[in-house]
Amino acid sequence: APVIVWIRRDFRLADNPALFEAARTGRAVIPVYIADETLDGLGAAPEWRLKRGLKLFSETLQRAGSRLLFRQGDALPVLRALAAQTGATAVYWNRAYRPDEIARDTKVKSDLKEIGIAAKSFSANLMFEPWRVETGSGGFYRVFTPFWKKVRQLPVPAPLPAPDRVPQPETWPESDDLQGWLSRHRMNRGAAVVAPYLMIGEQAAQDRLHLFCEERVRDYARDRDFPAKPATSGLSEPLSCGEISPRQIWHRAWGLWDQGAAGAETFLKELVWREFAYHLMYHTPHILTRNWREEWDAFPWNTDENHPHVIAWKQGRTGIPFVDAAMRELYVTGRMHNRARMIVASYLTKHLLTDWRIGRDWFGDCLTDWDPASNALGWQWSAGSGPDATPYFRVFNPDTQLQKFDPRGEYRHAWIAEDDPSPSETAISYFKAIPENWNMRAGNPYPAAVTTAKEGRERALQAYETRSF
Ligand code: FAD
Numbered sequence: 001a002p003v004i005v006w007i008r009r010d011f012r013l014a015d016n017p018a019l020f021e022a023a024r025t026g027r028a029v030i031p032v033y034i035a036d037e038t039l040d041g042l043g044a045a046p047e048w049r050l051k052r053g054l055k056l057f058s059e060t061l062q063r064a065g066s067r068l069l070f071r072q073g074d075a076l077p078v079l080r081a082l083a084a085q086t087g088a089t090a091v092y093w094n095r096a097y098r099p100d101e102i103a104r105d106t107k108v109k110s111d112l113k114e115i116g117i118a119a120k121s122f123s124a125n126l127m128f129e130p131w132r133v134e135t136g137s138g139g140f141y142r143v144f145t146p147f148w149k150k151v152r153q154l155p156v157p158a159p160l161p162a163p164d165r166v167p168q169p170e171t172w173p174e175s176d177d178l179q180g181w182l183s184r185h186r187m188n189r190g191a192a193v194v195a196p197y198l199m200i201g202e203q204a205a206q207d208r209l210h211l212f213c214e215e216r217v218r219d220y221a222r223d224r225d226f227p228a229k230p231a232t233s234g235l236s237e238p239l240s241c242g243e244i245s246p247r248q249i250w251h252r253a254w255g256l257w258d259q260g261a262a263g264a265e266t267f268l269k270e271l272v273w274r275e276f277a278y279h280l281m282y283h284t285p286h287i288l289t290r291n292w293r294e295e296w297d298a299f300p301w302n303t304d305e306n307h308p309h310v311i312a313w314k315q316g317r318t319g320i321p322f323v324d325a326a327m328r329e330l331y332v333t334g335r336m337h338n339r340a341r342m343i344v345a346s347y348l349t350k351h352l353l354t355d356w357r358i359g360r361d362w363f364g365d366c367l368t369d370w371d372p373a374s375n376a377l378g379w380q381w382s383a384g385s386g387p388d389a390t391p392y393f394r395v396f397n398p399d400t401q402l403q404k405f406d407p408r409g410e411y412r413h414a415w416i417a418e419d420d421p422s423p424s425e426t427a428i429s430y431f432k433a434i435p436e437n438w439n440m441r442a443g444n445p446y447p448a449a450v451t452t453a454k455e456g457r458e459r460a461l462q463a464y465e466t467r468s469f
Pocket of ligand 1: 030104112224232233234235236237239240266270271272273274275277337338341342345363368370371372374375377378379382
């Protein structure tokens with residue numbers, strides 16, 4: 001009897017435990033992707049990126065002598081029907097960790113077991129299962145450094161190879177229309193502007209890991225904060241679709257650390273921030289939607305997403321060069337440098353006193369490396385409402401930050417065309433990407449600041465002081 005492999009965000013052949021174990025049974029393997037309600041609410045860029053990744057993965061499976069079936073609807077009835085149709089007696093999948101996914105998977109597992117189908121889930125997309133990492137007193141971690149100290153001593157299983165062969169069923173069941181579904185998306189600016197910046201698929205991710213380890217890791221600790229330097233790995237995008245596994249990255253970088261590569265430890269630590277974000281999402285799922293620290297509910301956030309300051313922030317015309325460069329980088333490339341994410345998040349929540357959820361949602365619509373856990377943690381950390389957060393009174397000054405991390409003005413030049421005697425191609429491309437009704441032209445003068453670094457800081461501190469936290 002065949003084994004169904006339920007593909008979710010794990011678009012890879014290597015180190016894919018569900019696929020590997022299914023293939024190892026020697027029985028026919030039926031991979032299926034189910035577009036269900038957990039995809040509702042996905043932003044335009046992440047949805048588009050997911051579909052591009054899925055398309056490539058379905059082709060990869062085909063080359064490996066298999067196929068990807070596609071179904072739309074609730075997972076449980078879909079899986080039951082597919083099992084009945086094919087005679088499958090087992091369903092394997094790699095775990096997902098968002099609260100709605102956990103609720104779905106728990107129900108699917110128990111219901112399948114009740115009707116005699118073996119349902120097995122595997123650890124694949126995290127190195128440290130959130131319920132396995134405990135503090136000395138048996139609780140979960142709320143602070144990063146002790147979390148890091150704990151997990152770096154834990155064993156991380158070696159990544160699995162790709163299965164030698166994925167056995168096929170004698171006859172393939174019909175698939176719903178995958179190509180049709182893949183071609184529908186809401187990424188209006190997508191194909192023309194963002195597409196050249198994408199890095200899709202397992203092979204591209206492995207090549208990038210290789211490049212990073214060969215050329216960048218050594219100077220990572222020194223250079224990773226400079227947004228104009230190609231110093232970081234860029235692996236968050238393939239990680240978000242499971243085209244590479246954290247274990248594959250971990251073992252490669254750990255080996256370099258052992259050999260004395262200075263930047264490797266810093267890099268491993270960053271990779272563990274992702275694990276920490278998932279740890280927190282598992283233990284405190286409200287991190288996705290509510291102030292992690294309840295006392296922040298009393299903070300006088302602006303919650304109007306149509307406030308002119310918020311619009312200026314989204315459109316990259318706050319008049320603060322670091323913020324605008326970053327917001328334009330986001331719009332054009334679907335990505336933003338980590339330092340820049342911290343700066344724009346701080347500016348929105350502190351200088352513009354705006355609810356972090358407005359920023360979370362804009363990132364959720366624009367990022368091609370969107371990750372629910374890392375995004376929510378990043379926003380709450382920046383706003384001061386989250387775990388292990390920057391204290392609210394530590395307000396980044398976006399002007400001095402730019403001087404420090406872009407001393408030669410390269411980042412500014414890359415993204416801001418106004419007032420630049422010879423604007424860069426990337427800066428110009430922004431004006432081709434944005435909608436007409438934003439009324440922005442490359443030849444216009446650069447706008448004055450909606451709130452200067454100094455004014456914003458004072459206002460933020462005042463708002464903070466009037467609440468007695
Ligand atoms: P590298 O510097 O090469 O780091 C390696 C890997 O470590 C990354 O790919 C990522 O998986 C992980 N990592 C690094 N920094 C962090 C971090 N601060 N938190 C969690 N994981 C980290 N990351 C996302 O993947 N998706 C998001 O939606 C996202 N939203 C963010 C929002 C805000 C406001 C902030 C401040 C940060 C956010 N981050 C997010 C974290 C971080 O900015 C990105 O992971 C990083 O910029 C990705 O680039 P890279 O792959 O080149 O990183």
